[in-house]
Amino acid sequence: MKLSNRSPVAVVICKHCNSLIPSERKGEFCCNGCESVYGILMNAGLSEYYQLKEDGVCFKAPKPIQHQALRFEYVTPVFKNKFYLEGVHCSACLWLLEKLPQMMPESVKTCSLNLNTSVLSFELLDLSHINQVAQRIFDWGYTPHLISDSDQVDLKIEKENRKRLLDLGIAGAITSNVMLMSIPLYSGVKGNFQTLFEVLSFVLAIPSLFYSGRVFFKNVYSGIKTKTFPIDGPILLALLVAFFFSTYSLVVGTHQLYFDSLTALIFLLLASRYYLARLRQSSQMNLGILDFFQSKFTGKIGDLEKLKIDEKIQFDGIVRKGEGWCDYSQFTGESDPVRLHAGDPVYAGTVFLDASQDVWVEVQKIGNQTRLAQLLQKVSEIQSKRTVTELVSDQWSQRLLILVTSIAVVSLAYFLYLGKVADGISRILALLIVTCPCALALATPLVFTLAMKSLLKKGLLIKDPSSLDRLPDVEDIYFDKTGTLTEGRLQAEVNLSQISTIDQSALYSLVRLSRHPASRAIERAFAEQKILTKVIPWKFFEEKMGVGLFANQGDDYSLSRALITKSGYTESSFSKNGIEICSVILRDQTRSESKRIIKELMDRGFEVHILSGDHEKPVQSLASELGINHYYFLKNPEEKAKIVQGSIMIGDGVNDSLALSESKVSIAVQGGMEAAIQSAQVYSLKPGISLILPFVDTARLVRKTLRQNFMMSTSYNLIGAILSLSGHMNPLIAAVLMPASALTVFWASMIRFKERS
Amino acid sequence: MDIIWFLVPAALMLGLGFLGVFIWAAKSGQFEDLETPAVRMLFDEKTSEEKENVK
Numbered sequence: 001m002k003l004s005n006r007s008p009v010a011v012v013i014c015k016h017c018n019s020l021i022p023s024e025r026k027g028e029f030c031c032n033g034c035e036s037v038y039g040i041l042m043n044a045g046l047s048e049y050y051q052l053k054e055d056g057v058c059f060k061a062p063k064p065i066q067h068q069a070l071r072f073e074y075v076t077p078v079f080k081n082k083f084y085l086e087g088v089h090c091s092a093c094l095w096l097l098e099k100l101p102q103m104m105p106e107s108v109k110t111c112s113l114n115l116n117t118s119v120l121s122f123e124l125l126d127l128s129h130i131n132q133v134a135q136r137i138f139d140w141g142y143t144p145h146l147i148s149d150s151d152q153v154d155l156k157i158e159k160e161n162r163k164r165l166l167d168l169g170i171a172g173a174i175t176s177n178v179m180l181m182s183i184p185l186y187s188g189v190k191g192n193f194q195t196l197f198e199v200l201s202f203v204l205a206i207p208s209l210f211y212s213g214r215v216f217f218k219n220v221y222s223g224i225k226t227k228t229f230p231i232d233g234p235i236l237l238a239l240l241v242a243f244f245f246s247t248y249s250l251v252v253g254t255h256q257l258y259f260d261s262l263t264a265l266i267f268l269l270l271a272s273r274y275y276l277a278r279l280r281q282s283s284q285m286n287l288g289i290l291d292f293f294q295s296k297f298t299g300k301i302g303d304l305e306k307l308k309i310d311e312k313i314q315f316d317g318i319v320r321k322g323e324g325w326c327d328y329s330q331f332t333g334e335s336d337p338v339r340l341h342a343g344d345p346v347y348a349g350t351v352f353l354d355a356s357q358d359v360w361v362e363v364q365k366i367g368n369q370t371r372l373a374q375l376l377q378k379v380s381e382i383q384s385k386r387t388v389t390e391l392v393s394d395q396w397s398q399r400l401l402i403l404v405t406s407i408a409v410v411s412l413a414y415f416l417y418l419g420k421v422a423d424g425i426s427r428i429l430a431l432l433i434v435t436c437p438c439a440l441a442l443a444t445p446l447v448f449t450l451a452m453k454s455l456l457k458k459g460l461l462i463k464d465p466s467s468l469d470r471l472p473d474v475e476d477i478y479f480d481k482t483g484t485l486t487e488g489r490l491q492a493e494v495n496l497s498q499i500s501t502i503d504q505s506a507l508y509s510l511v512r513l514s515r516h517p518a519s520r521a522i523e524r525a526f527a528e529q530k531i532l533t534k535v536i537p538w539k540f541f542e543e544k545m546g547v548g549l550f551a552n553q554g555d556d557y558s559l560s561r562a563l564i565t566k567s568g569y570t571e572s573s574f575s576k577n578g579i580e581i582c583s584v585i586l587r588d589q590t591r592s593e594s595k596r597i598i599k600e601l602m603d604r605g606f607e608v609h610i611l612s613g614d615h616e617k618p619v620q621s622l623a624s625e626l627g628i629n630h631y632y633f634l635k636n637p638e639e640k641a642k643i644v645q646g647s648i649m650i651g652d653g654v655n656d657s658l659a660l661s662e663s664k665v666s667i668a669v670q671g672g673m674e675a676a677i678q679s680a681q682v683y684s685l686k687p688g689i690s691l692i693l694p695f696v697d698t699a700r701l702v703r704k705t706l707r708q709n710f711m712m713s714t715s716y717n718l719i720g721a722i723l724s725l726s727g728h729m730n731p732l733i734a735a736v737l738m739p740a741s742a743l744t745v746f747w748a749s750m751i752r753f754k755e756r757s
Numbered sequence: 758m759d760i761i762w763f764l765v766p767a768a769l770m771l772g773l774g775f776l777g778v779f780i781w782a783a784k785s786g787q788f789e790d791l792e793t794p795a796v797r798m799l800f801d802e803k804t805s806e807e808k809e810n811v812k
Contacts, residue, residue, distance in 0.1 A: 113793060114789075162786070162788075169776065
């Protein structure tokens, strides 16, 4: 109510979403969507929403509502369901959405929103009411997506987290009790009480080792199955030796018990791993690559859908009726649009451009079954596989593990030979525990996850994380020219104000009918030079591929095909009745950021080269413009591939695919995701080379951090090993120190990345 | 000192009780969303009189 007292002139932000109201709009709302949502909420007596929003702090910027008519046709077999909601931004949303059971008492029993994940869990009273619920949420300005069984990946993670937490809690409870039992034992209690506490700590240690600690058994088992030395090997060995030796001591009455160290070790290990897992999930889940392209499509398979112009298609399907143009550049990198006929496939992620008639498509695949979704799935699979196995297990941690285990076995044999069994066991336990390379093995993937997360935020999709590891060893960078250093988009150089108004409108009317890149460039020139023209309705129009555009309305007009001039630029000529009116020079503009980035790269010590298939002239002029001394021209793909071996290649995912796959580090900045993902290790979601700098810097940071982690844990392990073998370290202290050292390594890595961002 | 024979089992039982509470809390999902409940409790429930005033 407070808002309406203000004079309408003073209100420049939307009453619903707080975004600026466009100047051409009257009233208090930025769009019709926001206005209708406001009306709906006011009518429902939910005006408190706006009060709460004013008082509270929004943690995400609210967005204006795009109100296109959506219909929901969800089918659900269960009462408890979840929606992922778009548009949730602050506590006012929480208040509003949790009013659902009150507003729809006949449909919704209970509901609760998780602000962190934007997931609304609700319980239905009637299964068929789900679409009404979705509609109501949509009317309130949020777009709901039903989380179906097939993509309940999060649910799996949730379950696993719950299990880990339970294991951890149980291990913690046991540890604290065993610790208490140990106090009287260490302070020298004798007789019945000694037996009581010893037996009790034995009984308590059993569930700790075999229930909470079952994850160690599992890890070792799966390690043996894949024929690698399991990271948990020495730990499990230590646990088993401690348990059976203590049990043996208990039976024979030698009072050499390690149940306290055993349970403490299990608890601390589980705790540090739980913490690490949550850390990695929080960095991985929110970036969920698929979210970027989350489909808004709510139809079902088999539906016939009409394509909307200039809209991203949300499903895979087959054209059934009509003809039109489609932009496939997302997949192929080919910026020329593709003609669609009946029977042609269309894919999610491509953009439908233009049609003289309605185009109807039969839906065949939706959601995470589409080609785009599968492609992205593949990337994230490759990512997780590469980081965890190749980077960790292949490195020195394997050798370290074997070394430590054999030292332990040899020294155990030595102490057995000497007859000092108890002393030997104690030293070996401490050794096995303290030298566990878990810190290193678990921190390495964390470093890569953090690096990939920060890069993805900026717009770089890393397919092969090891490219980050390789980059610091390389000095030569090769840039492709067209589309990489240049816009890859033709720019028309023509002074339109010099030609007569009639000819202007003729030229405009010609090019607006064509999808050729040169025509697009000329059309843009009209917009850039702010020339408004009439559109001539042609009696006759023809586009001859590779020749030009021809039209007639009283006079014959033509725009003939672009020719390559001596200067290396292309030129086309516009004529009326066969007489040239003007010529248009079409050139590829250098990207505005290229010069700065090249200079920064040189400052960082890189040797920069241009590698192009183009003629000498344009390559040379570009090189001098950017201050690059080394350039190669007229190179075919095979020659390019030969040149870039062992270097960094930055180019087009399609034309340079061979060179990209042969180079040591490859970054595709253009050319469609599908090709790029196959040939390049890194794909830039933004066109242009602006993301190269963060990539280079992050790669160097990764190298530094890995080195730092290695130094930290090696020196720690070395000191620990000496202390424990010489008998100066108690297994209990080792059990505390080991997870503590692991955490310091994690934190050290985290801090390095936090500082940066 | 005989009291220990009673105290130790009592302490263990007490610990077991709290462990049970923890297991119940974890299984009912109380540790999954740590952020929203803190915000949710700040909303004032309106009394029925106030609601009528709004209308």
